Amino acid sequence: MKDRSILTDYVREHWPHYLMAVVLIILSNIAQAALPRVLGQFTDALLAGNIRYEMIIDYSLILAGIGIAYNLLFGAGQFSVMRLGRKFEFAMRQSLFRKFATLSEHYFSRQGTGKLLSSMTNDVTSVRESISNGITMTTNAIFLFLSCLVMMLLSHIPLYLILVSIVPMVAIPFLVVYFGPRIRKRSMSVQESLAVMTESAEEQLRGIRVTKTFAIEPTARQRFGSTVDQIRDNQLHLVRMSSLFQAAVPFLGALSLVISLMYGGYLAIQGSITIGNFIALTLYLRIMSGPLQQIGNVINMMQRSSASLDRVNRLLGEQPDIQDDENALPLAASPDLELRDLTFTYPGSERPAISGLNAHIASGQTVGIVGKTGSGKTTLVKLLLRIYDPPAGTILLGGTDVRRISINSLRSRIAYVPQDGFLFSTTIRDNIAFSDRDIPLEKVENHARQAMIYEPIARFPEQFETRLGERGITLSGGQRQRTSLARGLAKTGPILILDDSMSAVDAVTETGILENLVQERQSRTTIIIAHRISAVKQADWIIVMDEGRIVQQGTHQQLLNEQGIYASMYQLQEEGLHS
Template structure:
């Protein structure tokens, strides 16, 4: 049954992780979440398994033993023999609270250790590039020492508690022999009764000793259960409740007086954004780093909570559109790519597992990655490694782009999705996507003019505000922020071409 509890909690916790909003992952580290999903669940399973069995076993033996002593020997002798029991109960409560708090500290230490290990493995190339192996070893050693010290504090407490319980069980036996011997001398009970009494008390030694084990395991389990409940009590992405039946999107987007501030931040990431995008229109978004470009993309895909009445798709408030519909008809290719540790084919087909090989190849061709894949020995069956590290940054971005294109969305958002490829490759990819984008609403976010210059409408963001909008030619004539970016990038390209 404890394994069933383990299975249920583990599955429930994993499902909960998938339903939590991005802001949750902004506040929690991967190592801490991994510790809760492994170590804490194991401690909880021990509580519902071994501790429960031991508690039932001890309780049954104690009740039966005391009942037999009262009925067959003597009530007074039985009560005197049970004098240590209240002391054991008080000690269990006292030590239980201390074990709980110290085990919480142990688990938090393990979370920090797991997080540091995971972070080092993920950034191993950076660690080696900057020759920081000694620094990472020192950091790991400090965390390990802290974890060991917290465990030692817990073990010391347990080392005091268990002998105390054992000693008190011995006291109970000694009291039985002393008081029972007195009663035998006074002929109040027979010698046989005394021998039987001491045998019964001896049988109760194990239940009394097991109390220490049970308290230890239960307090550890409760500490872990609290850490798991902290996750389960987190606010999920709310379910959409609407009378309207929305089954698909066509691609008309309207943004009205949108303001947004990240949780915990004081400065607005976006301020007074107004924009109308018609179905099939291509919109370019450009601006300096930190101007709010990616924030706009995250809100359009509802990765963060959008204020009501600010973003509409096909006339529907985005908060009223079911997630399944939004995810089905809208795709975003982020700048920070992520590939799973599987084949290129499975990575491209991640959002459409029933896709045919022809569809996968067509998406790869649109993303200009097909020829590269065909040069690999295993072609589409090539394993990309953890996070796709066996591929270059540009190759990972193009595989990610192919994954989004395969979804055939009504709205596609490219959030600096080709920043890792060179300008010529980016030009080729965008040129090849023109006919694809004509059939759907497209939002191209980039820091390069070349990526957005052919858009039907270009908006320029600066400090979270739209400071300019228009076509490429109109914005150049205005000689504003866009014009300055254009001049700078043109000069940079000229210098690079001369150096070549």
């Protein structure tokens, strides 16, 4: 994506509205620039002694009309620009969220959530302010300055007096060249430190219960305080440079006014110009000092927003690691799953997470996968769902390489229930019906019964309309797991994967859930990943993994007879139950 393309594309798309707003602001500048000329003419007429009361009324009406025209025109132009800026802000946040939805898990493992949130808030706001205030202030500064110059000439103020008075303003472009890059560099540092602070704040707030449990509030405050200190230092550097620039620009305007007072006053005493022209000149230079100040503000704003816009453009230019094949196919209705010498190493790692896996799971089977922590069970699931792409030809569904299957078709038809199922801050019903919000309440209740979470929910005053706290904090650990399981059961598809998703429930509840699964999942494939043998012993086929490899396969009884890792795990767990 080309630099600043999202901004230029938006302005190009809405150019008629921006043009109308700019024209309104230009007309308001012309009206404002007429004010000193009228006052100068009134002053000369007053000093000449040939003004009548009716002329005073006329001049008053003219000045009132100028004031009304200026406010109406400028107000309408500014409103139009501000409205377009808010629409741009909305569109940019929508674009960022759509981009985040397409990126792969590997990207989010490298980028902190706080930095991404900072881009959607701080960076987007900064760019919106630049496009809104920047257009208004730039148009106002340029055309008000030009309008004043034209009006001074029409007022018969000598050209040499005008040129001498505005000499100090020639230095403004040199100030811009010097201060601009330095302000931009410091703005980039401020935005980066704001992103770090947002990330730190999010982490500290998410872990506040752990912090309180361990009574380490001072340590948490110190850790967060260090990020705030960094923001303070960076902002002070930015403020110091911006203040110098913003002070230098109006100083040049004041210097022009001093020159006009000294030289223009001398010419008025000598009779070379009228008193009215002298008053008009000083008023024009006073008005022109406003645009000079605005130029300084615009440069500061643009340099700051440029750093934000660069960050946003980089995010929008990110490409997902996992993409559909050009000729992607839909997932078969009832696919077999086959692993062919599957080996995978995570990016940045030297050691394979899984190595040489070979297995076949027939459609409709219930298969258990057990193994110690770190044996590669979850990695296998991530490859099956294409959270990470497996090597070509190593995972086949329905005889088709998983890399040739449409990502949407693959993931929409596989229900995955992880150990720590994320629950959203909405109602229990919405969480269970997450894959299809049109599911009737009766089906939601049925899936809750299958996951053995119906009775606890029914005891809540609002039952399935109970709103959960952040990450489902309203529920206990076991209740969250069972609610997540009910959500997985509500997602109709040929394959259901339970990734240690009953670890927080007791043995009796686990048995009841497994019995319900047998009835619910007939003729559909179910993969149960677990540490507890009790969760998989009734499965049609069991795969045992250790250190990234499949070390055993068979039924429960066959694996017990082999006296290998599976039998050892079973014996230890049985002893633990009876101890």
